[in-house]
Amino acid sequence: MKVLVPVKRVIDYNVKVRVKADGSGVDLANVKMSMNPFDEIAVEEAIRLKEKGVATEVVVVSIGVKQAQETLRTALAMGADRAILIEATADVHTDIEPLAVAKLLAGVIKEEAPGLVLAGKQAIDNDMNATGQMLSALLGWSQATFVSELAIDGDKAVVTREVDGGLQTISVKMPTIVTVDLRLNEPRYASLPNIMKAKAKPLAIKTPADYGVDVAPRLTVVKTTEPAGRKAGVKVASVEELIAKLKDEAGVI
Amino acid sequence: MAVLLLADVNGAQLATDAVAKALTAVKGLGEVHLLVAGPASAAAEAAKLEGAAKVLHAEDAGHGLAESLADLIVGLAGGYSHIAAPATAFSKNVLPRVAALLDVMVLSDVTAVVDADTFERPIYAGNAIQTVKSGDAKKVFTVRTAAFAAAGNGGSAGVEAVAAKSSDLSTWVEDRVAASDRPELTSAKVVVSGGRGVGSKESFDLIEKLADKLGAAVGASRAAVDSGYAPNDWQVGQTGKVVAPQLYVAIGISGAIQHLAGMKDSKIIVAINKDEEAPIFQVADYGLVADLFAAVPEMTGKL
Numbered sequence: 001m002k003v004l005v006p007v008k009r010v011i012d013y014n015v016k017v018r019v020k021a022d023g024s025g026v027d028l029a030n031v032k033m034s035m036n037p038f039d040e041i042a043v044e045e046a047i048r049l050k051e052k053g054v055a056t057e058v059v060v061v062s063i064g065v066k067q068a069q070e071t072l073r074t075a076l077a078m079g080a081d082r083a084i085l086i087e088a089t090a091d092v093h094t095d096i097e098p099l100a101v102a103k104l105l106a107g108v109i110k111e112e113a114p115g116l117v118l119a120g121k122q123a124i125d126n127d128m129n130a131t132g133q134m135l136s137a138l139l140g141w142s143q144a145t146f147v148s149e150l151a152i153d154g155d156k157a158v159v160t161r162e163v164d165g166g167l168q169t170i171s172v173k174m175p176t177i178v179t180v181d182l183r184l185n186e187p188r189y190a191s192l193p194n195i196m197k198a199k200a201k202p203l204a205i206k207t208p209a210d211y212g213v214d215v216a217p218r219l220t221v222v223k224t225t226e227p228a229g230r231k232a233g234v235k236v237a238s239v240e241e242l243i244a245k246l247k248d249e250a251g252v253i
Numbered sequence: 254m255a256v257l258l259l260a261d262v263n264g265a266q267l268a269t270d271a272v273a274k275a276l277t278a279v280k281g282l283g284e285v286h287l288l289v290a291g292p293a294s295a296a297a298e299a300a301k302l303e304g305a306a307k308v309l310h311a312e313d314a315g316h317g318l319a320e321s322l323a324d325l326i327v328g329l330a331g332g333y334s335h336i337a338a339p340a341t342a343f344s345k346n347v348l349p350r351v352a353a354l355l356d357v358m359v360l361s362d363v364t365a366v367v368d369a370d371t372f373e374r375p376i377y378a379g380n381a382i383q384t385v386k387s388g389d390a391k392k393v394f395t396v397r398t399a400a401f402a403a404a405g406n407g408g409s410a411g412v413e414a415v416a417a418k419s420s421d422l423s424t425w426v427e428d429r430v431a432a433s434d435r436p437e438l439t440s441a442k443v444v445v446s447g448g449r450g451v452g453s454k455e456s457f458d459l460i461e462k463l464a465d466k467l468g469a470a471v472g473a474s475r476a477a478v479d480s481g482y483a484p485n486d487w488q489v490g491q492t493g494k495v496v497a498p499q500l501y502v503a504i505g506i507s508g509a510i511q512h513l514a515g516m517k518d519s520k521i522i523v524a525i526n527k528d529e530e531a532p533i534f535q536v537a538d539y540g541l542v543a544d545l546f547a548a549v550p551e552m553t554g555k556l
Contacts, residue, residue: 134353172424182478223383233537242539242541
């Protein structure tokens with residue numbers, strides 16, 4: 001079974017985000033970029049399935065700017081076999097919307113025919129949490145979102161999902177789209193020899209036109225602003241003082 | 254035009270608070286119809302929410318699974334300009350699927366409805382707020398409930414039956430929902446959260462005891478969840494739940510940006526941390542620099 005994993009290049013998890021002065025978005029020029037953390041978990045799970053003999057090949061796909069090649073090389077260094085980059089924009093500030101991404105991925109899937117797609121549940125830049133569900137809808141496949149445990153059993157997958165009040169187990173028909181949550185696994189670091197080896201692995205470059213997809217946005221950004229700040233309050237010296245403040249000053253207990 | 258609001262049903266229960274808050278968010282857009290896929294009792298509960306003109310009730314056997322529920326919503330979509338839902342795990346599973354089937358974009362976690370086409374939503378873990386205008390014919394979006402007050406429950410909307418859809422793509426197996434006497438995290442007036450500083454699953458008991466004394470829900474930072482001290486459904490932050498209680502008590506939480514994204518709209522924030530440089534103190538109304546293992550039991554005892 002072939003496993004396909006979409007990966008996104010996003011601002012690094014630890015970088016302090018700055019809103020651009022003109023309000024058009026967040027400043028991404030000369031900022032450290034990394035693989036979306038949820039996508040790392042998806043890549044790790046795909047590699048583990050290959051190590052267990054469940055998967056035969058792991059193909060990673062990224063959609064965005066040409067610099068996303070670095071993100072794909074990271075996935076190849078972790079252990080993916082092959083990469084596809086769809087260069088959809090030359091501007092690092094252009095975020096291709098989940099609907100367009102899902103349409104492009106659907107095009108890739110028609111060519112590649114994977115048995116399973118493993119995706120991150122959300123990207124930490126636009127926080128939309130949508131691409132996996134949209135892709136599943138476009139393909140008419142089953143979907144398993146926010147997954148913290150995955151077991152493939154022939155023509156179905158049994159998954160544990162992180163839901164509002166706890167956990168839910170469902171069984172989905174293969175092929176399926178799984179979006180992964182934090183606790184599915186802990187992604188590995190690529191070793192130096194594997195980073196060197198990854199440079200020789202195949203990376204195909206495509207364009208949206210190859211899949212006949214229009215990536216024009218449906219949403220127009222009117223403005224981007226800093227959130228209203230919160231001021232630091234006072235330090236209290238003791239538990240008694242804290243309780244007194246909460247009772248008498250704030251009136252919340 | 255009218256608004257179709259998907260009402261969360263967890264198990265057999267209507268998520269009343271979340272639905273009531275989402276109702277407030279969308280009521281300015283037109284007549285609101287609530288869609289309840291679940292038992293008749295959940296539909297009856299929804300009919301009491303003020304501002305709902307009608308409840309559409311599908312006797313659902315699919316446990317709200319995305320494939321059948323999305324088909325149901327798409328079948329009803331013709332009569333609506335807006336399709337919305339509270340931004341919960343339940344709805345975030347379904348609405349993007351609906352949007353793709355309708356060939357429109359989805360908007361997640363809307364914090365303000367500016368007009369019929371324009372919405373505000375946080376991006377980058379709440380480090381920026383973006384105002385976006387949708388060019389799509391239908392708007393499909395989820396609402397961050399912490400940003401809105403709950404609608405009252407003195408209404409009496411009519412309930413109309415609609416036929417549920419079924420799908421053989423997925424099958425429900427079981428729900429493992431932790432039984433608890435505590436209030437639900439996203440609707441609680443008081444939340445007591447523990448972070449990595451709590452140190453172990455056993456020590457989390459200190460957090461729970463204080464929470465019970467305050468009649469509070471228990472939360473946790475991602476670090477505490479990742480370390481296995483607390484279950485994931487307690488997680489507050491960018492990748493967990495967003496809360497805005499009257500009182501939020503952060504214990505042993507450093508205050509990473511991803512955590513602040515989930516609680517910075519709380520009315521009063523208290524931080525208890527032994528590191529006086531911890532960023533949590535920059536957003537706390539009251540900060541106590543102390544060893545939590547001494548301060549928390551003391552507080553529980555003195556309340």
